[in-house]
């Protein structure tokens with residue numbers, strides 16, 4: 001266990017961020033962020049998003065679920081052979097994504113739906129790949145998100161997360177702990193530990209890679225339902 005989470009509050013599924021968000025807090029936060037999101041966050045998160053989509057494009061299978069699709073910043077980057085379904089809790093963020101799809105004529109986007117990623121309406125095994133970019137630290141119950149992605153991705157398919165995870169120590173840990181008090185208005189948890197998302201066995205078999213240039217974000221890739229270590233092509 002990392003130093004960072006030894007004194008993290010614990011729920012039934014493991015450590016939880018210090019100030020939990022609920023669905024209404026998420027919607028309210030992203031109602032405020034929607035108009036400025038691309039300018040405020042688009043730049044800093046671009047490396048992580050590019051890396052995650054490149055990893056998706058390199059994987060087999062065409063049916064891709066993008067959860068927490070937001071304003072759709074990643075949508076133009078998918079390879080032509082992928083068919084994308086995007087879901088988000090925030091109608092305001094989805095409105096922006098829909099404008100992007102129509103403006104850029106993104107024909108590979110099949111649907112953009114207002115839906116809770118922790119409890120979707122998709123049948124088991126509906127997708128080959130699910131990807132969540134900067135979403136795991138926003139959803140109210142990250143373990144429930146992970147369970148739902150395992151259900152809707154076919155066995156042998158892939159689940160990817162790119163996210164910022166709580167630092168192990170040093171100044172960054174202190175800053176993240178301080179920022180956590182503002183979680184509700186920020187709309188994400190600066191003190192989000194990877195242990196809040198993945199059970200220990202899945203963490204052990206996940207491919208976990210820092211994203212250059214600064215390593216502020218991490219790309220996590222799992223093969224669904226496969227207990228063996230994942231062997232994937234590099235993005």
Ligand SMILES: C[S@@+](CC[C@H](N)C(=O)[O-])C[C@H]1O[C@@H](n2cnc3c(N)ncnc32)[C@H](O)[C@@H]1O
Nearest residue numbers: 068069070088089090093116117133134138139
């Ligand atoms: C930080 S933004 C990331 C948006 C996009 N993935 C990107 O890379 O820019 C987080 C998004 O997750 C969405 N979200 C949070 N909780 C959710 C949930 N339970 N189900 C679906 N979307 C959710 C928010 O509404 C918001 O659009």
